[in-house]
Amino acid sequence: MANFHSDFFHLILKQKQKYNTNVLQVLNRKCVEMAVLTSLALSCRLNETSLFERKHYFYADLPAGFQITQQRQPIAVDGEIKFHVFTPGIHKSPYLKSSKIKQIQLEQDSGKSLHDENTAKSLIDLNRAGIPLMEFVFEPDLIDGEEAAALVKELTLILQLLGVCSGRMEEGALRIDANVSVSNRDNDLGVRTEIKNIGSVRAVAAAVKYEINRQISILEAGNKIFNETRAWNMVNKTTIPMREKEEKEDYRFMPETNLPPLRIHVREDLPNENNLVDAVILKKQLPKLPEQIRERLKNVLQISPEIIIALMSDLILLQLFDKIIKKDGNRDPTLVAKFLVRDLLNFLNKNKLTIEFCIPHADFIGQLTDLLQNKTVNLIIANKILYEIISDTKKSPKEIVEEHNWFLISDEEELEKMCLEIIEKNPKIVSGYKKGKKKLFIALMGQMAKITNQRADMALVANIMERLLKS
Template sequence: MAASCSGSSAILHKCVPFKSMCNMHQCSGVFIRRIWTSGSKCQLQPKLQSKSASQMVGVVALEIHAQIQAKSKLFSSSRVGFSAPPNSHVSFFDASLPGTLPVLNRRCVEAAVMTGLALNCKINTKSLFDRKHYFYADLPAGYQITQQRVPIAVNGSLSFSYLGGKKRSEVMTKSVRVRQIQLEQDSGKSLHDDQRSRTLIDLNRAGVGLMEVVMDPDMCCGEEAAAAVRELQLILQTLGTCQGNMAEGQLRVDANVSVHHPGEPLGIRTEVKNINSARFVARAIDYEIQRQIEVLESGGTVLNETRAFDSKTGMTVPMRDKEGLQDYRFMPEPNLPPLFVYEGVDTVPDGFDPAHVVVIDRLKAQLPELPRVKRTRLMEEYGILPEHSFTLVNEDGLMDFFESVVQKTKMEPRKLIGWVIKELMGNLNQQNLKVTQSPVSPEALAQLLNLLESGFISSSAAKVVFQEMWKAPEKCVEQLVKELDLGLISDREELVKICQRVMDAHPDLVKVIRGGNKKVLNKLMGVVQKESKGRADPVQLRNILEEMTS
């Protein structure tokens, strides 16, 4: 990173020597070692805890910053773009030039209201902006404009599901309270160049609109938190209010973690930051719960501190620069009048153009089908199981894939779902691919299933063909079936010949069947199928064998 930074320093604003940051890096190295020695003594898997430890449980609350998907920033007209050249999207206001003033972006307000509605929040028709002060190089004004006192949305809830139970196929559903959603500015980015001991500032992100979703401490472990994050991500993506890509920082999760004995007051919490994927949400939180339990059990105390998750080691380490309690010296933002949104067009006061204000009813009418509703619809429409509809909606693009296959085949969706969940997802997961990267297109899968449905190939043959399609996506399904010689044997004479050959090779089995144990017929059928490479139609085969062994 350092090299790329110094290379583009000509277009960066200023470089700041940042000695204190270097110190921090050295110190955090020390911390890593210390925690490693204490933490390495025991397993970090919650399931393998000792008896006394299992009495303590984790309490998790999330604060999620979602970057609002909008063309321009929250208070300025500069564009929002990930991976643009450094400092290319910076207005005078974003750079906090003196004399500049914030002008609120209506699109950001609408996004927050829509998100609030989707999370069952009460929308405050009057909300306020505040200044939160702290000195940091990538916060050019020395304060962040946020909504501390009266946020735009409050008192909502987020219900989410995850697959649990013994076989991890049971849909477990939970709900967390959403305390508030507030609009606020994003900060810029500091790029630390340790070699030259300086910091470069990129203000492209400074002033981008954020929705901070604050949840109550209603969760108990990493898995729940990860599921809640995933559900929120789906909702935001469905609404189009946030792209939700965690790796690109569009969705940032901070976890407040504490442990306690159930029934007792909550323990001292730490705040875990720097979690940049859904998978790490679970890992970071479970690590932190376990760490706190160990600290307490060994007679120590948990410090109220901010810790960073290190995805390489899977551990959390204290963040030195966030040490100590900050007094943010909140103050009302004097340059922005109260933010008014209106229940309906009829409540918009005279003198305001309803087209230029935010109307809740109008946004409510525009809400798309939310994931929860979508899952129910899928179950009803296609007669599929809850866990199937869960997977369909939660895997990016899988539902579209599924519905597209449904449209193109005569096969029952209920039968078809197994192909999508087991065969397709199994292969994708094995190779760590996304649905959109699948070598087998919905069309190709539909063709295969049509052959199966029309009795041209058997189900076991279809599975073989599917694996071949995966390896050679350029070949069409019919061609593969032909090449592999997997078409069903429709000639009865040929089948009889194969059966005769098998019966001759297994006189003992035939004897048992003739002795009255009809169950053994299945075994004989299996041998025939193996011989015919699964090309025999099972019903016809059974008839022939029954005849021949009688």
């Protein structure tokens, strides 16, 4: 069983400067509005009144000795997030999962701990100490690391669509602490460990998987799990001990005296007389959320669930798809989506480029999918054309095709003539194929790709070649 929460610190408290050196914290209205908007998007129940407390603990990353938080009466409770889980190579098909949100709370951030194993020293970066954050606490209803990673992806997309958070884990805008426990009982949870220092979505899956296996090994050996905080070592792909985990009593919660109760207007039947943050108005401002977008992609555009999951794994990729489709209503959504999630992403990975690289090239990519749809080129040539983007070409995809004579060869008579020539020149391969060595068919297809400079319609070639070999 896995239970975890994620933090991001784009929000919450600001300081009101006066002419003297005394500084008091006051709430930032805009940040509270973002927290309310997020709570509404996640189907949470907003508390009309929420309270701030001081959580005391004494680490080097917390100079004040306490953290302002909302432990007992947070801004929102009882939410739910639904998401699809699918990892190629692990799952045969996507499945729907949901996770309950226990609460959303506003907090102050601590400093950043940096651990150097080579020198056996720890350093503290205090630049973010006191910077605000919003914390999500989930119920323990996930079963493995892949579900945890899928939840993080969905939450990130929601926050990006709301304009609340960039979701960039590498910049610290979104952080994940994973609480993991294992049990062979149906109802009781085991002793949990908390994993910190998780820096990416895939690291979430890897860290949770490792920790589950580590705890199972300990229990099977007859030993006990200790309630502790561990860190994910991204180099060795292991979790390492940091410190023992505190109990609630150790934190000595007490009311935050400098911040009054936070009140929110939530009732539609009553006027907002005191100019409170208005949840009724904010609810009307909610954008289309992932579930609505997913329904459109599936039911209106007829895109498969697997492609939808890949397409929605990155907001910029999704926006690129929308821009290309809206530019020309005759474009095939499935063809465009497949090209983006398979060929374009593969191109970006090979060249160590990010999806942001494609933003100024949306028209070029759209025109390239037109050439595929019109059977002007095949996928092999389309991938060659993609490399022209790197050279910052001013030519259109069609002009590039004309310059290199990369037009698709799809004339059946021409292709059949080429197939006959290949069959005549390769009698040993043909003989072996007819004797049952079906893999030799690939060699014949390779000959066709070679003599046509990879410009042939290979699907059509396969049909012609099979027919000729049977005759």
